[in-house]
Amino acid sequence: MTEQLQQQARKLLDDQEVNLIIGYGEGSARAVRAVFVRSPEETEKLILDERCTANLAVYLNKKEIRALGKPAIVARPSVQRSIVQLAVENQLANGDITVIGIDDDGTLTLFSDLDKLGEHVLAQAPLRGDSPIASSGSRSASSEASSSGEASSSPESSASTESPHSPESPHSPEMDEERVRKLSSLPMEERFAFWMSEFAECLKCYACRAACPLCYCERCTVDCNQPQWVSVPAHPLGNLEWHVMRAMHLAGRCTECGACYDACPVDIPLHLLTQKMHDNMEEAFGTSSGEKKDKPVFPLNSFRPDDKEDFFR
Amino acid sequence: MIKRAFITESSLAGLIGQLAESGRRVLGPVRSGNRVMFKEVCSMEEVDIDHIVTTVSPKEALLPRCEEIVRWKNQGKETLMADENNPAVPTVVYGLRPCDARSVEALHAVYTWDTDDGFFLSKYDTTTFITLSCRHCDEHCFCVATGGGPGDTAGSDLLLTALEDGLYLVEIVSEKGQALANEYDSFFTMAHPGVMAGSGAESGHGAAANPGGATQSGATAQSGAEAPSGTTAQSDAEARHGTTAAPSPDQIDKESYLADVEKHFDLDTLRERLEKAFDGPVWEEQSLRCLGCGACAFVCPTCSCFDIQDETYGTTGQRLRCWDTCGLGQFTIHTSGHNPRETQAQRWRQRIMHKFSYGYNRLNITGCVGCGRCSRACPADMNLAEHLIDIAGAK
Amino acid sequence: MSYPNIYRPYLMRIDQITEEAPDVRTLRLGFTRDEDREHFSFKAGQFGEYSIFGEGESTFCIASSPTREGYIECTFRKMGRVTSALSMREVGDTIGFRGPYGSIFPIEEWYGKNLLFIAGGIALPPMRCVIWNTLDLRDRFEDITIIYGARTVADLVYKHELKEWDERPDVNLITTVDPGGETEDWTGKTGFVPTVLEEAAPSSQNTVAIVCGPPIMIKFTFPVLEKLGFGPDSIFTTLENRMKCGIGKCGRCNVGEIFVCKDGPVFTYAKMKELPPEF
Numbered sequence: 001m002t003e004q005l006q007q008q009a010r011k012l013l014d015d016q017e018v019n020l021i022i023g024y025g026e027g028s029a030r031a032v033r034a035v036f037v038r039s040p041e042e043t044e045k046l047i048l049d050e051r052c053t054a055n056l057a058v059y060l061n062k063k064e065i066r067a068l069g070k071p072a073i074v075a076r077p078s079v080q081r082s083i084v085q086l087a088v089e090n091q092l093a094n095g096d097i098t099v100i101g102i103d104d105d106g107t108l109t110l111f112s113d114l115d116k117l118g119e120h121v122l123a124q125a126p127l128r129g130d131s132p133i134a135s136s137g138s139r140s141a142s143s144e145a146s147s148s149g150e151a152s153s154s155p156e157s158s159a160s161t162e163s164p165h166s167p168e169s170p171h172s173p174e175m176d177e178e179r180v181r182k183l184s185s186l187p188m189e190e191r192f193a194f195w196m197s198e199f200a201e202c203l204k205c206y207a208c209r210a211a212c213p214l215c216y217c218e219r220c221t222v223d224c225n226q227p228q229w230v231s232v233p234a235h236p237l238g239n240l241e242w243h244v245m246r247a248m249h250l251a252g253r254c255t256e257c258g259a260c261y262d263a264c265p266v267d268i269p270l271h272l273l274t275q276k277m278h279d280n281m282e283e284a285f286g287t288s289s290g291e292k293k294d295k296p297v298f299p300l301n302s303f304r305p306d307d308k309e310d311f312f313r
Numbered sequence: 314m315i316k317r318a319f320i321t322e323s324s325l326a327g328l329i330g331q332l333a334e335s336g337r338r339v340l341g342p343v344r345s346g347n348r349v350m351f352k353e354v355c356s357m358e359e360v361d362i363d364h365i366v367t368t369v370s371p372k373e374a375l376l377p378r379c380e381e382i383v384r385w386k387n388q389g390k391e392t393l394m395a396d397e398n399n400p401a402v403p404t405v406v407y408g409l410r411p412c413d414a415r416s417v418e419a420l421h422a423v424y425t426w427d428t429d430d431g432f433f434l435s436k437y438d439t440t441t442f443i444t445l446s447c448r449h450c451d452e453h454c455f456c457v458a459t460g461g462g463p464g465d466t467a468g469s470d471l472l473l474t475a476l477e478d479g480l481y482l483v484e485i486v487s488e489k490g491q492a493l494a495n496e497y498d499s500f501f502t503m504a505h506p507g508v509m510a511g512s513g514a515e516s517g518h519g520a521a522a523n524p525g526g527a528t529q530s531g532a533t534a535q536s537g538a539e540a541p542s543g544t545t546a547q548s549d550a551e552a553r554h555g556t557t558a559a560p561s562p563d564q565i566d567k568e569s570y571l572a573d574v575e576k577h578f579d580l581d582t583l584r585e586r587l588e589k590a591f592d593g594p595v596w597e598e599q600s601l602r603c604l605g606c607g608a609c610a611f612v613c614p615t616c617s618c619f620d621i622q623d624e625t626y627g628t629t630g631q632r633l634r635c636w637d638t639c640g641l642g643q644f645t646i647h648t649s650g651h652n653p654r655e656t657q658a659q660r661w662r663q664r665i666m667h668k669f670s671y672g673y674n675r676l677n678i679t680g681c682v683g684c685g686r687c688s689r690a691c692p693a694d695m696n697l698a699e700h701l702i703d704i705a706g707a708k
Numbered sequence: 709m710s711y712p713n714i715y716r717p718y719l720m721r722i723d724q725i726t727e728e729a730p731d732v733r734t735l736r737l738g739f740t741r742d743e744d745r746e747h748f749s750f751k752a753g754q755f756g757e758y759s760i761f762g763e764g765e766s767t768f769c770i771a772s773s774p775t776r777e778g779y780i781e782c783t784f785r786k787m788g789r790v791t792s793a794l795s796m797r798e799v800g801d802t803i804g805f806r807g808p809y810g811s812i813f814p815i816e817e818w819y820g821k822n823l824l825f826i827a828g829g830i831a832l833p834p835m836r837c838v839i840w841n842t843l844d845l846r847d848r849f850e851d852i853t854i855i856y857g858a859r860t861v862a863d864l865v866y867k868h869e870l871k872e873w874d875e876r877p878d879v880n881l882i883t884t885v886d887p888g889g890e891t892e893d894w895t896g897k898t899g900f901v902p903t904v905l906e907e908a909a910p911s912s913q914n915t916v917a918i919v920c921g922p923p924i925m926i927k928f929t930f931p932v933l934e935k936l937g938f939g940p941d942s943i944f945t946t947l948e949n950r951m952k953c954g955i956g957k958c959g960r961c962n963v964g965e966i967f968v969c970k971d972g973p974v975f976t977y978a979k980m981k982e983l984p985p986e987f
């Protein structure tokens with residue numbers, strides 16, 4: 001799989017189709033990291049295994065990366081969804097990027113047409129992060145991933161442990177779904193208490209924002225001070241405001257990659273909020289993010305005169 | 314010479330309990346899921362021992378993530394100054410690591426640079442640090458390269474090193490540490506409660522409070538340490554103590570109980586290289602994958618930068634100091650929109666330079682203690698030690 | 709041990725407001741407490757943190773001369789949250805001030821020399837402080853020349869004082885506006901400050917130059933001064949950077965290892981040349 005990817009990447013660079021490849025490379029202490037490959041020789045750095053789950057789409061918004069020219073991006077399903085959502089929101093246009101799609105079964109497909117990518121995503125399994133790439137014989141490194149736990153524990157089985165978030169066990173879609181379900185079933189007071197105690201730990205570092213491909217605003221509401229919409233300090237009120245604001249701004253746009261949760265240094269499961277919002281939006285408006293539609297709908301951004309709510313008229 | 318004593322596990326638990334009962338705020342590492350944070354604790358049972366370092370550093374004891382620095386009241390058109398609600402509560406921080414304790418010196422240097430910052434200093438004056446030396450480290454630790462080490466005493470008031478079988482070696486590093494040892498002398502002992510027994514027999518002599526005793530045994534410590542360490546046939550403990558008799562605290566070879574942290578780079582070389590590195594390509598190369606998220610600074614024990622924010626509630630207002638970081642794009646932006654540090658490469662350079670060059674040149678401190686928290690927290694796998702090795706090793 | 713609160717501002721009363729240019733005003737501030745007034749002293753070049761309680765603090769230099777005791781003045785342009793709030797305040801209102809902070813113009817070292825002041829736009833305030841300071845000690849200096857330029861005539865600040873300086877026989881004032889910024893009755897020069905400076909070609913003999921202005925003006929003025937024979941040690945300027953604490957703690961204002969709030973804001977060109985280009 002890695003070999004195929006490297007070949008593909010090399011070809012794209014050789015043909016001068018793109019200026020750089022945004023992909024995964026070997027990191028420190030068994031971690032993988034984003035690499036930015038700019039020459040055919042460097043394509044050797046690219047890897048692809050079950051540890052490659054970070055959402056690389058976030059780099060598409062980065063000024064410093066954009067300055068390097070046209071990228072091709074290694075895109076697991078969650079990255080594909082982010083890209084489609086970015087396209088829907090007019091942040092990416094055809095021709096801006098080339099997508100090296102890697103599906104859960106390991107299939108590699110090249111997309112330069114983002115509409116095609118949209119159709120492809122629609123045909124795939126629904127939302128909720130990436131499952132580890134399914135075993136297709138090429139998963140040579142899979143046993144390594146669980147080396148720190150019991151040798152027998154597969155990523156799937158680790159989904160049932162109670163502390164899901166560690167480098168050894170990236171949060172899984174099933175796990176997240178389960179947590180959302182559990183939280184939703186709690187009485188409101190308990191739910192509120194849960195979130196307040198989680199938010200109490202928030203440092204307001206905004207790593208969650210920086211890691212989210214869809215938090216691309218040039219000037220975030222929290223950085224506006226005339227007026228100061230959101231209280232800056234990391235005190236209980238300020239933290240609550242920030243998280244409510246964040247969840248609302250991502251409602252129906254979040255593609256459920258979990259990058260925000262991965263980035264949070266204090267392990268606040270804030271991705272569950274946006275996931276729940278997504279469910280609510282789907283229920284109320286029948287929309288799903290990360291899917292290319294003929295006519296994109298942003299229920300919270302659009303206004304129709306016949307809206308049944310009248311508070312903003 | 315640093316005075317030494319022993320404390321058993323159960324005495325230590327007793328001490329923590331008593332300290333909490335004394336009305337002090339006792340902060341210790343508490344686990345919830347994957348996060349280990351310094352929290353107020355009443356007993357040792359709440360304290361987590363199964364971590365390398367806490368998720369966020371203990372600097373919050375001295376520099377809360379947000380604290381009131383000015384308070385006022387509005388009376389009609391008039392504004393009146395009021396006393397700030399930001400008291401320094403007598404505090405004991407238990408279970409921080411030697412790197413954490415060392416970081417306090419770096420913070421202190423900044424907050425006393427020509428002008429004394431009272432909010433910091435009043436907390437500093439009333440806080441006692443009971444540090445636990447490290448028996449384990451991970452791939453992110455690089456304290457030795459920054460001048461510290463797993464048993465470093467700098468910045469600690471008491472340093473505890475876990476020996477075997479529930480016994481700790483106590484090093485009384487500072488006057489504050491001595492005062493605490495005096496006040497609670499019954500918990501400390503000069504006599505080893507049995508090398509292998511691990512019975513934790515209490516002696517309760519209060520020897521630590523007796524400076525004479527400590528100095529006397531200091532003499533034997535010399536001979537103890539220099540004694541041939543015995544043959545391979547001897548038990549582990551015997552080898553460590555160089556004697557079969559129950560050793561005195563001064564006879565303990567502390568080093569043998571510590572984690573083995575390699576020296577990743579040479580600090581002087583790094584500094585020399587940094588002097589000439591400002592315009593180099595290394596900053597852009599290293600920072601390309603950095604998201605500019607700030608997580609690294611918020612978990613860091615030595616990061617000291619802050620923002621000032623006003624808030625009003627009815628007729629009362631407060632000016633708050635909140636953590637901030639040079640890694641965020643907004644940090645240096647002028648009202649005009651001009652930003653002296655526009656790119657992440659510039660901000661990454663500032664972070665490294667501030668810690669390893671500017672801080673040293675101006676305040677004679679190294680603004681990094683090698684705790685590795687930044688590398689652990691980073692969502693983009695920016696590994697600080699790796700980057701520093703790169704720079705120090707570059708031609 | 710108890711420590712004084714270094715962040716607690718003096719309460720100041722607005723005694724006078726002068727409209728200088730569109731969105732630019734000068735406030736004269738008096739101390740509300742006598743003991744504050746008596747304790748307070750500062751030197752030319754220093755700055756402070758001015759606050760509107762509930763909005764925050766903003767950094768400006770003290771624009772009045774230390775020779776005029778009992779009050780301070782600041783001149784600011786309405787731009788951000790604090791300056792917007794400041795410009796809503798009226799005479800009699802209280803605001804906060806803490807300072808003075810930062811380095812000074814070494815005026816005593818300039819005794820017996822010619823002074824050449826070069827300023828652009830809203831950067832005249834730090835200069836105004838030194839100008840009045842030296843004019844109040846007029847006999848200790850030789851020739852005093854002031855070159856001041858702004859984008860348009862309307863943007864010139866301290867108009868009444870410009871008039872006063874213009875009328876003084878012991879001051880040589882040259883004012884200029886950018887091409888296109890002149891009005892019909894404009895009697896000054898038209899052209900950018902560096903160009904006007906080059907034309908005026910003041911002697912560098914026994915002269916110190918003091919330059920304040922937007923970065924672009926400074927950038928083009930230094931070479932002209934060097935051409936005129938000014939050594940980097942006899943050119944002084946002030947640097948602006950985003951500040952919060954003003955006392956070397958918040959870590960915001962540094963340029964390399966130099967902290968603008970502690971080591972500056974006054975620097976010689978010689979020192980500026982050593983700084984990395986991060987301001």
Ligand code: SF4
Nearest residue numbers: 212254255257258260
């Ligand atoms: S909010 Fe979180 S889960 Fe949703 S798209 Fe952004 S980073 Fe991914």
Ligand code: SF4
Nearest residue numbers: 202203205206208264
């Ligand atoms: S990453 Fe975590 S700590 Fe940082 S702002 Fe987001 S929720 Fe808060």
Ligand code: SF4
Nearest residue numbers: 613681682684685687
């Ligand atoms: S910079 Fe990183 S390793 Fe150094 S003290 Fe801070 S968190 Fe620890």
Ligand code: SF4
Nearest residue numbers: 603604606607609691
């Ligand atoms: S935590 Fe990592 S990605 Fe975030 S600012 Fe620090 S180095 Fe950059």
Ligand code: FES
Nearest residue numbers: 954956958959969
């Ligand atoms: S303004 Fe805070 S350090 Fe200079």
